[in-house]
Amino acid sequence: MILEAAGALSTAIWCWLLAARGGFWRMREPDVEPARRSAGHEARPTTKGLPRVVAVVPARDEADVVGRAVASLAAQEYAGEFHIVLTDDGSADGTADVARRAAPGRITVIRGEPLPEGWSGKMWAVDQGVRAAAALEPEYLLLTDADITHAPGTLEALVARAADGDYSLASYMATLECATAAERALIPAFVFFFFLLYPPEWIADSRRRTAGAAGGCILIRGQALEGIGGIETIRGELIDDCALAHAVKRAGGRVWLGLNRETRSIRPYKNFREIGRMISRSAFRQLRHSGVLLTGAALGLGVTYLLPPILTAACWGEPAGVLGAAAWGLMSIAYFPALRYYRVSALRAPLLPLVTLFYMGATIHSAYAYWRGRGGVWKGRVQDKGPGRRG
Numbered sequence: 001m002i003l004e005a006a007g008a009l010s011t012a013i014w015c016w017l018l019a020a021r022g023g024f025w026r027m028r029e030p031d032v033e034p035a036r037r038s039a040g041h042e043a044r045p046t047t048k049g050l051p052r053v054v055a056v057v058p059a060r061d062e063a064d065v066v067g068r069a070v071a072s073l074a075a076q077e078y079a080g081e082f083h084i085v086l087t088d089d090g091s092a093d094g095t096a097d098v099a100r101r102a103a104p105g106r107i108t109v110i111r112g113e114p115l116p117e118g119w120s121g122k123m124w125a126v127d128q129g130v131r132a133a134a135a136l137e138p139e140y141l142l143l144t145d146a147d148i149t150h151a152p153g154t155l156e157a158l159v160a161r162a163a164d165g166d167y168s169l170a171s172y173m174a175t176l177e178c179a180t181a182a183e184r185a186l187i188p189a190f191v192f193f194f195f196l197l198y199p200p201e202w203i204a205d206s207r208r209r210t211a212g213a214a215g216g217c218i219l220i221r222g223q224a225l226e227g228i229g230g231i232e233t234i235r236g237e238l239i240d241d242c243a244l245a246h247a248v249k250r251a252g253g254r255v256w257l258g259l260n261r262e263t264r265s266i267r268p269y270k271n272f273r274e275i276g277r278m279i280s281r282s283a284f285r286q287l288r289h290s291g292v293l294l295t296g297a298a299l300g301l302g303v304t305y306l307l308p309p310i311l312t313a314a315c316w317g318e319p320a321g322v323l324g325a326a327a328w329g330l331m332s333i334a335y336f337p338a339l340r341y342y343r344v345s346a347l348r349a350p351l352l353p354l355v356t357l358f359y360m361g362a363t364i365h366s367a368y369a370y371w372r373g374r375g376g377v378w379k380g381r382v383q384d385k386g387p388g389r390r391g
Contacts, residue, residue, distance in 0.1 A: 010324065014330035050078070053142055056130055057129065059095050060379045073150060076156070084106055086107060120238060148174050148266070154260070184348075188335075200257045217260070228248060228251050238376050281377065281384075282384075284367040284370045
C-alpha cells in the first residue's frame, strides 16, 4: 500500500505539472514577433519616434568570445539610436582591445573600478556600465553578456515587444551550446528546469508573483530601473536576472520572458565537470543557503523524478509499478519538447531521472562549496563566501 501511494503521488505530481504549471514544458517561441505584425509593413521604420537604446556588456577575460558578441550588437538592424558600453572588469587577456576592434565607432569601453564589498563582480561591472550609459539618456538599456550573440533583428523585436505589451522588462532566453556529449546530455534539462521554476506564462501574468528573466538578453526601461533603485538593489545577487525581474514586478512593472533560437550563447561546455560547475555556482543561493530547503529539494526531486523508474523496475506488473511507469511516461512527455528544441533525440526523454541525479549532485556540491567558503567561484572570484571564509 505504501508503494502504491508513492506511485500515485508521483503520477499526481506529473499530472499537475503538465496541466497546471503554466505550460512551462511546451518550449514555445513567440509565434509572430510584434515588430513584424503590421500588415503591409515593408519599409523599415525611421529613426523618428524610436526609443534610444544603449547595450551594457560586462566582461572579464572574455577575449575568445567578446568579439563575436559585440559584432552582433553592432550589426543590429535598428533604425533608432543605439550605442554599446562595455565594462572591462580587470581583464588580463586583451578583452577591451578585441571589443573595440569588433565595433569601431559604435562602442565605449570603460575600465572597471576595484570591486567594493557586498557586490558581485558582474553586478558591479553592469552598474558602472549603466552609469556610463546614462550620459546618452537612453529610454531602454539592453543588458547582455560578453558570450551572447544576437540576430540582426533582435533589438528591434524586443523593443517592439516591450512597447506593444507595455512591458518594463522583456527578456530572451538564449539558446545554449549543445554540441558536446555533456551538453547534449545536460543542457536541454537546464532550460527545462528553469522554465519549471519560472513558467513564462506566469511571468507575463501581472496577477501572479512569479518573475524571471534570462541575464544574457534583458531589455529594461531606464525609468523602471531607476524606480527600483538601480542595479545597487541587486548588487550582491548571483541569480541577478531573476532578482532584477522580481524587483521590477514588485514595483508594478510588467515582465516578459520568451525563447529565441537566434539569441545564442557561444560559451562551450566541453565536459560534465564544466557544466557541473556552472550549476553549482548559484544552486545553493537559489535555496537561500538553507539546509532545510536543500533537504526538501532533494526529497522533492527524489519523489518526482527518481521514484517513478525505481517503482517501475522494482514492482513490474504490480499496481505500484504501473503507477511508476505512468509517472515516468508523463515525465518523458513533458521533457520531449526541450529535447526537440535542442535537436536532441527523443530517445533521451526517459533518461531525465539520471540527468536529475547529476543536477542534484551539483546542488549538493554547491552547498558544500558555500559551507567551505568557496561558493560562487567565477573568473577567479569567490562570490558566495559562506561561513568557512575568513576575511
